[in-house]
Amino acid sequence: MSSRTAQETVGEPPPGISSKLAVLLAVASGVAVANIYYAQPLLDQIGRDLGVGPAGLGLVTTVTQVGYLLGLILIVPLGDLINRRVLIVAGCVIAAAALVGVAVSPQPLMFLIASGVVGVASVVQQVIIAYAAVLSSPESRGRVLGIVTSGVVIGILLARTVSGLLADALGWRSVYVVSALLMLAVALVLARKLPPETTRSAVSYRRLITSVVTLTVHERVFRVRSLITLFMFAGFGALWGSIALPLTAAPLNLSTTEVGLFGLVGAAGAIGAARAGTLADRGLAQWVTGVSLVLFLASWALIAWLPTSLILLIVGIVVIDLAGQAIHVTNQQLIVEIDPNSSSRLIGSNMVYYAIGTGLGAIAATVAYSAWGWTAVCVLGAGLSTVALLIWAVDRISVNRGESRAATSRTGTAPAPAGLPENRPTTSAA
16 A cells, blocks of 8 residues: 555645555445445335335435535535545444444335435545545546546446345345445545545635535536536436336336346446546547547437347446446546646535436436336436537537637737637636
8 A cells, every 4th residue: 555645735746646545445435336326226125115106216316316415515525624534434434324224214204314314424435536636646637537436336336236136135224234334344444544634725614615606607617517417417317216117117027136237237337437537638538528428318229228128228328337437537537627636625516516417317217207108218318418418519619719719819810809708727628
């Protein structure tokens, strides 16, 4: 394990991060993020046990995402103010306690409250990503974020698969008991292995928790990338928040184990995340984003074949996960470039859009499925994906026109339009 401290002084490059530490952070992130996704293949079991109907099952995912949203606003920015190492370990312990609460819930209200606390504590994953961004050198930040995000993807995949297997063997409550034990183990390892931080922000906590508003208003890169995040993850939420419903219904009638196995086909997302980070370090973030958004949209044409063709569904899931994680890594790499010293508030604020999108996508999809069936869910997902693609395309056209006018003005072949605002250094990075 690297003995470097996560200390960084303004004006000096960060010290870098070892591959061993990056992998450890990836594992910890994967275990933490899995807490948000355990319930997805278990919706049918949870609903029958707690007496919740299909239309209300979207609340299971949404409440967790609401808790996650609150954590992103109130907890993650603290990483720029206090020691991230302490914040990470404390978050893991709190998550473990909340998971025990979910496991012993006798009725829906306690289940939903405990699930909300799990969502709040699970933002420790974003603190870990910010920690990795601070440790990384500028030349390798995309690669490191890609490694950590690969761990996140694998954690999501294993969450869906393992939860299905455990639920069929021991009941859905066993999933949360095992997860609580994993979180305690992660807390112990990180408490021993993570190097301490000494550099802290002078920004007040009030300004930190309102960063999502100020960044959205004043930073074009942040604004564009966060809107893409919002609509892209709304598409993810629509898919994974409702797919268990048609898979467990007639004519397929799959078990929770079989539903959980569908998570494994998204392993391409880990490949997409790792590769996208390397390409972003080479200045190809825009190319990665454009191609990935097109693939993300096209995947819905394949996913729509459920329940007629499981093969086409699997191909669609592979494509949507690969494209989605590639976009996610490039988004975070470009956002952190705004100010690496403020990685916690930047990543936390960006992920507010993620939480809103995922939660709204899940609840909208379950309502759409209950009313109109799987085709309506796919139309919803394709529409959300189209909006994300349009946001990127309009931004690219705007930036290219601005750069063309600036170049024309410099060469003197034509005057620049009156009142054209100066481009900020971050403008060309979006």
